[in-house]
Amino acid sequence: MSLRFSAFVITLGLATTALAHTEATGIVKERMDGMVVLSKSMKAVIAETQSATPNAAAIKDAARAMQDHAGDTMTARFPEGSLDHPSEASEAIWKDWDRFAMLAQQLELKAKGLEMAAGNPVTNKPVQSRDNFMLMDFATMGPDEVFSLIGQNCKACHTDFRVKKK
Numbered sequence: 452m453s454l455r456f457s458a459f460v461i462t463l464g465l466a467t468t469a470l471a472h473t474e475a476t477g478i479v480k481e482r483m484d485g486m487v488v489l490s491k492s493m494k495a496v497i498a499e500t501q502s503a504t505p506n507a508a509a510i511k512d513a514a515r516a517m518q519d520h521a522g523d524t525m526t527a528r529f530p531e532g533s534l535d536h537p538s539e540a541s542e543a544i545w546k547d548w549d550r551f552a553m554l555a556q557q558l559e560l561k562a563k564g565l566e567m568a569a570g571n572p573v574t575n576k577p578v579q580s581r582d583n584f585m586l587m588d589f590a591t592m593g594p595d596e597v598f599s600l601i602g603q604n605c606k607a608c609h610t611d612f613r614v615k616k617k
């Protein structure tokens with residue numbers, strides 16, 4: 452496992468989610484399932500961008516899978532007060548709904564951007580996140596740059612709106 456890959460896995464807590472998840476039901480389970488699709492897709496993308504021969508079609512597939520679980524689909528899975536055990540959602544979601552929804556929309560936009568950038572060469576350049584990207588901004592980026600922006604998106608939302616429960 453490369454350093455960047457393991458850092459990503461740790462940041463998103465991908466290794467430790469399974470236990471809580473098995474007890475979930477209803478809408479909480481539904482959104483956890485969606486999040487798991489997101490993390491599997493991210494793993495697929497990083498595997499490609501670190502490969503000597505990145506497969507653009509595989510990156511596109513993962514980008515589309517992420518679109519399916521972002522934006523309005525994601526926010527619809529967070530009805531007010533849905534905090535049933537073992538949810539790790541924070542009450543802050545409904546106190547700061549605009550920012551929460553903005554991050555979900557940004558994720559959809561960036562996943563569309565990743566689909567556009569899938570066939571571009573990997574650049575290995577760092578890229579700075581901001582809140583006002585437009586779709587065309589992604590067209591000339593490396594898929595690894597868009598991947599990194601998406602990772603920052605996941606992290607921003609988890610930092611503000613997900614609480615780690617024991």
Ligand code: HEC
Pocket residue numbers: 463464465468469471472479482483484486487489490493517537538539540541551552554555558601602604605606608609612613
């Ligand atoms: C708009 C906010 C938001 C964005 C964007 C977001 N997440 Fe989440 N994520 C959450 C919240 C809130 C939870 C906790 C949900 C719960 O437990 O009810 C969560 C939980 C998770 C979980 C744990 C699921 C489980 O089985 O318990 C994983 C894995 C995850 N997210 C991965 C990702 C990845 C990867 C991305 C980016 C591609 C991402 N998330 C983007 C808000 C977000």
